[in-house]
Amino acid sequence: MHKKRTGIHDVAEAAGVHPSTVSRVLNPRTRGLVSQAVAERVEALAGKLGYSADPVASGLRTRRSATVGVLIPDIANPVFPLILRGIEATLGEAGYTAIIANTDNDTARAGAALARLAARRIDGAILATATRRDPLIAQCRSFGLPTVLVNRAADSGKVSAVIVDDRAGIALAVEHLFALGHRSIGHVGGPGNISTGQARRAGFLAAIKAHGLAPPAVAMAESYSIAAGERACAQLLGMKRHISAIVAANDLLALGCYDELKRRGLACPREVSVTGFNDMAFADRFDPPLTSVRIPHRLMGAEAARLLLAQIANPRAPIQEIKLLPELAVRGSTARRK
């Protein structure tokens, strides 16, 4: 019934050598210490017996696990699975496995998840959950854990991060709307304590100014959710009469705008144009299809994994912030101003 796993001991016995020799053969770093002949014999036998090292035992001794923790704020938000793909692909190539933890946007839960992962000896962490001043980052440092942020950066700049050029992304959206004749553009911003919320807002203000437009209307949502977007949109529309276009900081917020506009009987895009950010899966299926700033999800994940692996290999690797360039996916939610 239970086929007992073949251990290093079995291989050693079969090859007539000591377990430590087998260990050395199978570890590329120590492979050179063993004679060619023995090494080949051991390798052949290991293959034949289907041996593979027990990661638990070896992790106990080496304090490493070939495992990386990934903290996701909300796995149901279709942006993150795409980023995950990139992370998993790159980690996989290097023989690492990602362990995903979902935090439901809850700081306490995130801390607990990180502690659990650290106890399991993850070799590094990728945080997609970071707020601008995030205690999680200090927690990682106190664990001595190589860490990379993805999608969201931290103010401190003391951690590597792979993000999108938020200002450039928003500029694309404003540019596009301006070209369509819009002159009164509002912004439904993201949470101020998250880097993307802050940077996109700043980018919006800068872009508006660059086009010499009227002092802009801005309403900040308290979270990246449809409901918060709806509320912020209501606030925005209450402030100023003639907003003809809304730049939302995120696709979910844009969906909230859809809802609020509909509630007020304002047609999108005929009366009000809307843009999103992230170009999440199915954004092209919405009604109307959402014009959105497209970010290179997969690449972002891959780069984050790459940085992390470098940091694991060399803990003194320099801190880097990689900013990727977004594009604009133009769809049906934006139209020429009447």
Add this chain to the structure above:
Amino acid sequence: MHKKRTGIHDVAEAAGVHPSTVSRVLNPRTRGLVSQAVAERVEALAGKLGYSADPVASGLRTRRSATVGVLIPDIANPVFPLILRGIEATLGEAGYTAIIANTDNDTARAGAALARLAARRIDGAILATATRRDPLIAQCRSFGLPTVLVNRAADSGKVSAVIVDDRAGIALAVEHLFALGHRSIGHVGGPGNISTGQARRAGFLAAIKAHGLAPPAVAMAESYSIAAGERACAQLLGMKRHISAIVAANDLLALGCYDELKRRGLACPREVSVTGFNDMAFADRFDPPLTSVRIPHRLMGAEAARLLLAQIANPRAPIQEIKLLPELAVRGSTARRK
């Protein structure tokens, strides 16, 4: 810098007892072996020193890890994150952690992922990837791994599963279309090697028959994807002229139908009604909003976790197949027949 973790040894020393005593105190099962007084002292000290057992070391000895592997065919399909939520919540309450592995619908990848997880000593597996005759199930058994299927069942019936009553779900859809006056209804089916594809097809045929309708048109998609749905829909429309409604086996297939209908200039729902299955996130946002069979995602995940925990606690627990009842979410993709 590196605060060295407090080990069982430190606690023992502080309490003036042997490490084994500490271990006994902290393990509820052996707690009774230790005198009240010592137990309390040890417990207090463990708390004060912030001790928690190293799961790697204890896993090595006990061959258990308080960890469960979850195989997901496609994490980017918004159905699965919802199921995951239920799984994680229930596992979490019991002190277990889910380790998620994404297989991208690839059998080989799934096998490799399972092997990796097994090597990490997962205590059980939840498979959302099962095909009707899945070698993965045998693999789990050969590992002696408690296993539960979720969302998809296996033909053999030798493994517990939590699924939706597919036939009942399809019956709801057909019922609804019938009530709207449709008499010529086609089916875009799912892959025949997956239980849902097979059961929904059977359910469709049964429901059509029950309403005494014309011999039905059916086209099977080779995978649960938009592209496959589009192709199957094309095939379906090629077969019969006057299909006024399509029951798709899955929301992605329904989206494929949207595309094919649009390509042919057929308006949905004015000329052809479409129903989906799963009621995935954002289905209400599609154009038109998709009428879909809603499954209790969260409950499904929770029940699967519950069954698995029971099986872990008692490996001889009986095999169960839990069938949950779906509802119909009626939206804009279905309309009265002209």
Add this chain to the structure above:
DNA sequence: ATACTCTATGCAATCGATTGCATGACGATA
């Protein structure tokens, strides 16, 4: 007082691999 049980705790092996140190064999050099 002796034998006997029982309880609480310590001892040491164990899980499966890794790794610093020791040692033996062999060849080279003087």
Add this chain to the structure above:
DNA sequence: TATCGTCATGCAATCGATTGCATAGAGTAT
């Protein structure tokens, strides 16, 4: 031939907890 160095391999400690067995001491029965 003696000495030394090098290379290949074995030995045993270690990672941190768990657990079967041993034992000291308290308590009870005879």
